[in-house]
Amino acid sequence: MSTETLAEPLSRAGPRRLGSLRLRLMLGVPLLSGLVVAVFEWSLGGFESLREGLARTGLLVLLLSAAQLLFVEALLLRPLRRLAAGCEAMESAPMPLTPAADLPASGLAAELDRIGHAMRRARGSLWQQDQDARELRRELAQQRHLLEQARSALDANQRELASLARTDALTGIANPRVFDEALRREFKRAQRQRGLLALAVLDLDQFKQFNLAHGSVVGDRALQRVAALLNERFKRDTDVVARLGGEEFVVLLPGFGMAEAQGVLELLRDELRALRLPDGQGSLTLSVGLAAASPAHPYLSAQALMQAADEALYIAKHAGRDRLSLAA
Numbered sequence: 001m002s003t004e005t006l007a008e009p010l011s012r013a014g015p016r017r018l019g020s021l022r023l024r025l026m027l028g029v030p031l032l033s034g035l036v037v038a039v040f041e042w043s044l045g046g047f048e049s050l051r052e053g054l055a056r057t058g059l060l061v062l063l064l065s066a067a068q069l070l071f072v073e074a075l076l077l078r079p080l081r082r083l084a085a086g087c088e089a090m091e092s093a094p095m096p097l098t099p100a101a102d103l104p105a106s107g108l109a110a111e112l113d114r115i116g117h118a119m120r121r122a123r124g125s126l127w128q129q130d131q132d133a134r135e136l137r138r139e140l141a142q143q144r145h146l147l148e149q150a151r152s153a154l155d156a157n158q159r160e161l162a163s164l165a166r167t168d169a170l171t172g173i174a175n176p177r178v179f180d181e182a183l184r185r186e187f188k189r190a191q192r193q194r195g196l197l198a199l200a201v202l203d204l205d206q207f208k209q210f211n212l213a214h215g216s217v218v219g220d221r222a223l224q225r226v227a228a229l230l231n232e233r234f235k236r237d238t239d240v241v242a243r244l245g246g247e248e249f250v251v252l253l254p255g256f257g258m259a260e261a262q263g264v265l266e267l268l269r270d271e272l273r274a275l276r277l278p279d280g281q282g283s284l285t286l287s288v289g290l291a292a293a294s295p296a297h298p299y300l301s302a303q304a305l306m307q308a309a310d311e312a313l314y315i316a317k318h319a320g321r322d323r324l325s326l327a328a
């Protein structure tokens with residue numbers, strides 16, 4: 001049974017109810033006893049006079065009342081009041097515990113005091129457990145909050161890592177791995193659908209000289225400008241622009257044949273030549289090797305298409321740079 005259940009009826013027996021109990025005992029028991037004695041004596045021989053009988057009965061009632069008052073007060077009501085007070089105290093914060101040595105040693109009062117004492121101890125212990133549980137709940141909420149923060153930081157790190165694994169750190173465009181995947185995917189699609197696929201390898205001319213003349217920091221910014229220009233020019237969903245490494249870039253144009261791709265790449269070369277480089281540091285030119293797969297001009301594999309574009313670039317370089325060369 002919980003202490004609340006135990007405490008309720010006892011604490012409800014407050015001072016008013018105990019007072020009424022005392023009144024009933026004080027009046028009822030002596031009157032009843034006096035009446036019984038009077039009837040008994042009268043049956044044995046009767047009183048000499050009615051007055052004498054009434055006086056003896058009244059005296060008896062008074063004596064019994066006094067004795068009963070002492071008995072009820074000392075042995076019953078006082079301990080009950082203490083017990084009720086203990087129960088009321090259980091409704092609030094724990095009371096300081098009475099040391100066991102202070103409790104009466106024996107008798108009804110001692111028993112009731114022990115019960116009250118035990119109930120207060122139980123209440124104190126429950127109160128303490130409740131406090132501990134609240135503290136634990138607070139700590140748990142804090143830990144949960146920290147865990148949420150750590151989880152979202154981890155998610156952000158994972159997203160960043162995934163992005164780093166797919167992009168070129170300097171320019172932010174796709175890296176060779178992403179390009180390889182796209183080339184294989186688009187080549188298979190073009191084969192399946194008997195479509196067109198153009199592939200251009202682009203290499204900045206004399207970039208070593210540019211770096212030497214302007215420094216590698218300016219060289220880095222020039223590479224970023226070129227990447228941004230490529231991104232702007234080739235922005236269809238299916239276009240793929242990547243940096244293969246150093247000053248070499250690649251563009252994959254699904255749906256484009258040789259002539260169409262050549263047209264946009266020549267425009268790009270013009271734009272690059274006119275590109276304002278950081279701090280007005282001269283200009284750059286571009287050599288391009290272009291290959292295109294079509295039903296009329298198929299390639300055996302994606303690697304073969306790539307190799308054809310590479311060979312075309314080699315020819316453009318050896319023919320004097322700053323030009324676009326078509327694969328045979």
Ligand SMILES: Nc1nc2c(ncn2[C@@H]2O[C@H](COP(=O)(O)OP(=O)(O)OP(=O)(O)O)[C@@H](O)[C@H]2O)c(=O)[nH]1
Pocket residue numbers: 170203204205206207208209211215216217218219220223245246247317321
């Ligand atoms: N600033 C900068 N330079 C780079 C980077 N990667 C490669 N390079 C430089 O690019 C230059 C490439 O030189 P080369 O391979 O000789 O090519 P090139 O000078 O452009 O000559 P051609 O290709 O024959 O026209 C080297 O000096 C590299 O150090 C980079 O990320 N930043």
